[in-house]
Amino acid sequence: MAAPRPLRSLALAALAALLSTTAQARPAPGAAAPQKAQAPVTLDELYARLKAAEDDAEAKGIAKLIERRQDRSGSATVDLLTERARQAMSGGDLPLAIELMDRATTLEPDWSEGWNRRASVFWRLQDHASAIADLKRTLVLEPRHFEAWAALGRIYQSMDDKPRALEAFRRAAALYPRMDNLQSAINRIAPDVDGRDL
Structure with a gap:
């Protein structure tokens, strides 16, 4: 037995609404699928990209990203001390910068x-032995710290x-083949270390 006409019309309207909602939720053919959230790029990936960079601008951008990651101490107190040390260095108060x-x-x-x-502060104070000791400590903790190698x-x-x-350079x-002035x-x-070609 067929359903009464008003009920059948109501059911058809509900079905049409459901199909319309489903069609809107589905991407149109050829449209890009919604992107999933990407995981943050790891330091390992950044170092690999830095080594493979094909132009100076790209390499500098990647190096800046690495340096930003390295700048994070994980402690608000240490970040404040480091900022105060930077200000002391800028003002020429190197003993205060060392203390901080x-x-x-x-x-x-x-x-x-x-x-x-x-x-860096020891270097400004012409204390080469202390600067070298701190750079070596840096490189024990992060052997890929290209700035520390260059400074050394x-x-x-x-x-x-x-x-x-030469070894440090x-x-x-x-790590950073396109680093300014390195090559x-x-x-x-x-030539002085390896010998000159005859």
Whole structure:
């Protein structure tokens, strides 16, 4: 027995509404599927992209991303101490900058960038031995810290220790081949260390 006409019309209207809603929810043919949220890029991926970068602008952008990650100490107190140390350095108060970075590295001894920053202050104070010690500590904590390798190279170069300078510059170049002035520094030192072609 057929359903009464008003009931059948109501059922057909409900079915049409349901089909219309389903069609709207489904993407049109050829339309891009909705994108899933992407996982954050890891440091390992950033270092791989830095090494493979095909132009200077791309490499600099990736290097900045890496440096931003390294800048995170994980502690608001340490970040404040580090910012105050930066201000003290800018104002020429290097002893205060050292004191502040001493506190930062005491609070967060596993933060590689803290040691790298303290090394920069020691370098400004012409304390090469302390700067080298802090850079080596940086590199124990993060062996891919290309800025620390480059800084180590510059310090050894200033001490006329060309073999160590060349090794440090080459380690930096292996991580960041397009780093500013790095290849020219290697080209200047390499003949004295490796020997000149006859």
